[in-house]
Amino acid sequence: MTVTETRPGPRAATAPGRRPPRSTWRSRLSRFDLRCTPYLFIAPFFVVFGVFAVWPLLYTGWISFHKWAIIEGDQGWAGLHNYQALFADEYFWNALLNTALLLVLGTGVQxxxxxxxxxxxNRKLAGSAVWRAGVVLPHIVSLLTLTPGGHLLDNIQRVYDTVDFWLALRNSLIISTTVTVCCVLLSSLAGFAFAKLPFRGRNALFVAVVITAMLPTQLGMIPLYMLMGKLGWIATLKAVIVPALVNAFAVFWMRQACDESVPYELVEAARVDGCSTLGTFWHVALPAIRPQAAVLAMFTFMATWNDFMWPLIVLDPSVTPTVQTALSSLASGYALDYTLILSGAAIGVLPLLLVFLLLSRQIVAGVMQGAVKG
Known part of the structure; x- marks a missing residue:
């Protein structure tokens, strides 16, 4: 008796117009997820930061080689003439020396x-949480502004009668909340991609992020103001919100948090279970880096709330005031009324205290230790 061996033939090709098998779609989506999702995670940072931070700095460097008039604008190529005049100025060298001394001495001591x-x-101390909170709290608010006097309520009423402080509080709350939420979310996405996702150019792009963190954004304020004018954003809250949605330090902070608190084993286990990269970030990485994210949220909210220079430049204090520009209006008279100014300052720090109280447990944990102990 002869036994005939039967071999399976080739799989029939999918007829035109018919959908391929579900496994094929899943494999394609998986390959797209692995290759493209890391770039999608870091793209918002590079787009916003490139347009509103890097480009103004590059334009400032370009202007430095031109003759420039306030009204007429560009007057032609000047070459190194501006730098020669700068290096010949004794005031510039004195300022540079003072800055270097302040940087070296202040940074070393701090x-x-x-x-x-x-x-x-970090040692086991009685009431360690209270001591740790005491270290963080002075960075948020000065205790001098919290000492009430006998005429506190009268002075607060005078503040609201002098300036539209309710509008200033509302604008500052909108700006600070929007910037904080977007900055923490976008920085966490970028930090997770740099720490745990393999993709081409990862190290070079992260080095670029670190380098841009050392560039002073104040140098690009004039080109940034010109850009806001072309976009029609002058005297609108968008002019303050959009440029601050991301920053290089936040990406660096969250990258370090993901690197320390999210083990590779958890990421690989999530992939084995069929979780997408976005799902891995949301369900695995984000809960692990929550303390560090709370610290970043607190400092971002505080820095945005206390920002004074850029809102003063780009906003109209009478139409779109913030708390800091409103306080500046209180101090703009010929004779300074310190009771009025300090009363406004006391009102302005209350939201910062509220944020600290809401995030206090996460902040204390994130400042002193990571989310996962080895």
Whole structure:
């Protein structure tokens, strides 16, 4: 008896007009997810930061090689003439020397004290949470503004009678909340991509992020104001919100948080279970880096709330005031009324205290330790 061996033939091709098998679609989506999602995670940072931070700095460098008049604008190529005049100015060298001394001496002392204090607070102390909160709280609000006097309510009423402080509080709350939520979310996405997702150019792009963190954004304020004028955003809240949606330090902070708190084993396990990259970030990485995200949220909210220079330049204090520009209006008279100014300052710090109280547990945990202990 002869046994005939039967071999399976080739799989029939999918007829034109018919959908391919579900496994084929899943494999295509999986390949797209692995290759393209990391770039989608970092794209918002590079787009916003490139347009509203890097481009103004590059344009400032381009203008420095031209003759420039306030009214007429560009007067032609000047070459190195502006730099020669700058280097010949004694005031420039004095300012550079003072800045270098302040940087070296101040940074060295602060770093030494910070390391010593962190080591002390990281020990097992009675009431350690209170001591740690006491370290963070002075960075949010000065305790001098919280000392009430006998005429506090009368002075607060005078503040609201002098300027539209309700409008200033509302604008500052809208700006700070929007910037904080977007900055934490976008920075977490970019940080997770740089820390845990393999893609081409990852190291080079992260080095670019670190380099841009050292560039002073104040140098690009004039080109940024010109850009806001072309976009029609002058005297609108968008002019303050959009440029601050991302920053390089936030991406660096969240990248370090993901690198320390999210083990590769969890990411690989999520992939084995069929979770997408976005799902892995949302369900695995984000809960692990929540303390560090709370710290970033607090400092971002505080920095945005206290920002004064850019809102003063791009906003109209009488139409779109913020708390800081409103306080500046209180101090703009010929004779300074310090009771009025300090009363407005006391009102202005209340939202910062509220944010600290809401995030206090996460902030204290995130400042002193990571989300996962090895």
């Amino acid at each position: 770093l030494a004290v910070a390391l010593w204090l962190a080591g002390v607070l």
